[in-house]
Amino acid sequence: MLAALQHQLSGDGVCVSYLAGAKQGHWPAIPWQNDITCSPRFPGTTNNLLESLKSPASKQKAEAMLLNEVKICSACGKACALTLEVCNSCSGDIKTTAKSYTDNVMMCFMLGIGKTCDYPLTVPIRAQALYRVAKDVAVSQFISNPEFVKKLFSPSVVSEIMRDPGSFIDTYAMAGFNYPPSQMQIHLQFILPPLMPFHTRLLMEDKHFHFLRFFEYRYVRTVLQFLVESSATVDLVGQFDAESVVDCIKDCTGIDYFTHHREMMCRFKHNNKTAANWEAADFEYAVLSSSDGSASDSVILLRSGEEAPMKNALAIQSNDKLILQNYGRPYSLMGAPTGTYYRYAKHPDDICDWTDPMVNQSPIVDINSPGVSFITERTGPEEPCWQPDEHVMHKFTQVRCYVGDACLGTGVILMTSTRFVWLSIENEAVGLGIEYKSIQLHATATELCDEIPEPCLYLQLEPEVSEDDDEMEDPPEIRLVPSNPESTLQPMFDALNEMQLAHPDDDEGSTDAEAPMDMSGFTFAPGFSLDTDTPNGH
Numbered sequence: 001m002l003a004a005l006q007h008q009l010s011g012d013g014v015c016v017s018y019l020a021g022a023k024q025g026h027w028p029a030i031p032w033q034n035d036i037t038c039s040p041r042f043p044g045t046t047n048n049l050l051e052s053l054k055s056p057a058s059k060q061k062a063e064a065m066l067l068n069e070v071k072i073c074s075a076c077g078k079a080c081a082l083t084l085e086v087c088n089s090c091s092g093d094i095k096t097t098a099k100s101y102t103d104n105v106m107m108c109f110m111l112g113i114g115k116t117c118d119y120p121l122t123v124p125i126r127a128q129a130l131y132r133v134a135k136d137v138a139v140s141q142f143i144s145n146p147e148f149v150k151k152l153f154s155p156s157v158v159s160e161i162m163r164d165p166g167s168f169i170d171t172y173a174m175a176g177f178n179y180p181p182s183q184m185q186i187h188l189q190f191i192l193p194p195l196m197p198f199h200t201r202l203l204m205e206d207k208h209f210h211f212l213r214f215f216e217y218r219y220v221r222t223v224l225q226f227l228v229e230s231s232a233t234v235d236l237v238g239q240f241d242a243e244s245v246v247d248c249i250k251d252c253t254g255i256d257y258f259t260h261h262r263e264m265m266c267r268f269k270h271n272n273k274t275a276a277n278w279e280a281a282d283f284e285y286a287v288l289s290s291s292d293g294s295a296s297d298s299v300i301l302l303r304s305g306e307e308a309p310m311k312n313a314l315a316i317q318s319n320d321k322l323i324l325q326n327y328g329r330p331y332s333l334m335g336a337p338t339g340t341y342y343r344y345a346k347h348p349d350d351i352c353d354w355t356d357p358m359v360n361q362s363p364i365v366d367i368n369s370p371g372v373s374f375i376t377e378r379t380g381p382e383e384p385c386w387q388p389d390e391h392v393m394h395k396f397t398q399v400r401c402y403v404g405d406a407c408l409g410t411g412v413i414l415m416t417s418t419r420f421v422w423l424s425i426e427n428e429a430v431g432l433g434i435e436y437k438s439i440q441l442h443a444t445a446t447e448l449c450d451e452i453p454e455p456c457l458y459l460q461l462e463p464e465v466s467e468d469d470d471e472m473e474d475p476p477e478i479r480l481v482p483s484n485p486e487s488t489l490q491p492m493f494d495a496l497n498e499m500q501l502a503h504p505d506d507d508e509g510s511t512d513a514e515a516p517m518d519m520s521g522f523t524f525a526p527g528f529s530l531d532t533d534t535p536n537g538h
Contacts, residue, residue: 018197020299020316021284022323028147040121041112046103049113057426060410066113068104071097076314081180084213090314091207106187131175131217134190138173139165142192152194154277172271174209175217179242188217194276196324198287198317203269211261212242219260226253287313367403367476368464371438375423375431382412382423384431390418394495398483401432402456403476408432413480413492415499422480432478436503438462440475444493455485457492 042049046066053059070079075092079102085095103116115121142148143165149158161168174191181187195203202208209216227234234252236245246257280286285308286300299311375384394415401408401422408430414421420439424430441460445452452458459478482488 017286017288017297018201019278019280019283019285020197020287020313020320022320023282023284024323026151026282027323028145028151030141030145030148040114043114045115045117046108046113047117060426065107065111066104067101069099070102072100072102073097076318081178081213083180084210086207088208088210090317091202130188131190134175134188135166135169135173138169138190138192143169152277153275157275172275174268174272176209177215177217177220178213179215179245189214193272194278195272196320197278197283198320200272200276203265203272206265209265209268212246212257214261215257216260216264219255219257219264223249223253223255226255285311285316287316367432367461368473369434369438369461369476370464371435371462372476373433375421375433376429378423378428378431381425381428382414384414384421384423384433387416387418390416392416393499396482396488396492396495399488399492400481400483402479402481403432410483415495420496420499434459434461434478436500437505439496439500442493442496442500444489445479446489452479454479454481455489456481457489457496 044052050059050062050066053062068079069082071082071084071094072079073087073090073092073094074097076087076090078087078089079100080087080089080094082099086092087094105116105121108116109121113121143161149161153161157168157172169192172193174189174193176189177186178189179186194200195208199208226232230253232252234249236248250256280302283302286302288298288300297313299308299313299316300306301308378384379386392414394413396413398410399413399422400410401424408422409424409426411422411424411426411431414423420434420436422432438461439459440462441458443458444455445458446455448454457480459480461476461478463473463475465473480492482492
């Protein structure tokens with residue numbers, strides 16, 4: 001049985017389970033080439049920089065740029081995208097894991113920050129095209145190393161590698177983009193086979209390169225090439241979820257993501273199996289999955305076939321990464337990487353200072369309501385150009401404003417004697433003025449869902465009506481999210497009730513029927529009814 005298991009596991013390293021416990025000294029190391037060309041713009045860490053900023057607005061912008069919103073897997077410590085429910089490293093359950101923050105390494109590099117809390121930000125960059133950068137490194141540092149090729153790759157592909165390494169990379173490399181990215185910016189994932197045995201098992205179980213999460217470089221390039229050659233455009237304004245994006249792309253180009261992903265997964269599995277050269281003799285253990293999936297994985301000693309109950313599969317995986325991957329090679333005697341990761345920005349002083357005021361950079365939104373006006377000029381930081389006899393009745397600070405899915409930023413609410421006003425505190429060219437009679441409905445939303453992810457004051461506005469249109473447009477929706485909803489949301493609601501009562505709708509006779517809405521979780525103004533005869537929510 002033991003001999004059969006060792007035979008089955010050799011090759012791609014997977015049968016019913018996978019090889020683990022890579023032996024020290026069995027693997028070639030590829031030293032990293034350093035190319036540091038200048039000093040950092042800011043020598044400290046991300047936290048040091050944030051602490052040094054005095055302006056609240058600058059600090060808020062810096063945090064948005066320099067910190068990733070992620071889920072940290074409690075089992076393996078991997079930072080995963082917020083949308084994932086299963087860790088893409090160890091397959092642990094992260095459905096209920098709370099949001100955390102990590103350094104946005106890409107932005108740190110772009111802005112010339114010297115280091116994170118864990119390592120300096122330095123690495124060689126050789127070209128502008130991401131795929132070209134990765135391919136050059138794969139060829140010059142890895143594929144050109146005979147010891148590496150002979151050890152890691154199956155004899156069936158070694159001659160192919162030696163004959164044309166560039167063509168081999170184009171055929172076998174697993175390159176693409178994760179969306180949404182866990183590091184905030186879209187960045188290229190470039191993986192040279194063979195996958196480690198544990199990751200091969202994930203691939204065979206379709207738990208790697210996830211559907212509607214991973215977009216292969218070939219797919220993206222094909223779409224972009226079609227658009228360039230046809231001079232076509234894809235209107236993705238307002239499209240954020242991956243399924244809507246690929247549906248829109250298919251409608252515009254005829255290129256189907258679903259078909260491509262199926263073909264890609266078959267190709268990745270075949271190529272990885274063809275290229276892999278894992279040998280059971282190079283590993284201490286085999287990790288066997290339970291047949292019903294109810295128990296934890298079992299660790300088996302390959303030399304005896306006996307179970308090793310004191311060994312933990314996750315701990316072995318972590319150690320295998322240190323032995324098999326090439327981050328920071330070679331390691332010091334203490335096990336610390338001696339290589340480095342990112343190089344400082346080549347000309348950091350040429351980068352536009354992100355602390356500069358964002359003047360006249362208004363979010364692109366469209367509010368089709370007759371009683372709404374955009375406020376682009378002010379008499380003071382929190383004062384619009386006043387209308388005759390206008391004065392403030394109620395004021396609320398630190399309130400984020402969403403028009404549909406677009407966030408206009410954080411600002412101040414002014415309920416004046418004549419209108420409802422929201423002014424951005426980040427950009428004096430951004431603000432809204434809304435006539436009270438244009439607010440058809442207002443409510444507090446406290447039962448959260450995908451559409452209402454935070455407690456807010458919800459406004460539904462009177463839609464624009466064109467004489468040429470047979471149907472009325474959907475009413476515009478605005479969400480106002482206070483920073484402290486526990487103490488602010490109800491007073492905001494009560495204040496708007498007061499102002500609505502002081503400005504009744506002139507058109508009390510309207511009987512236009514509207515499509516029913518699910519209003520569970522909303523609290524409405526006193527006297528509001530969901531009867532079809534009720535035209536407004538105030």
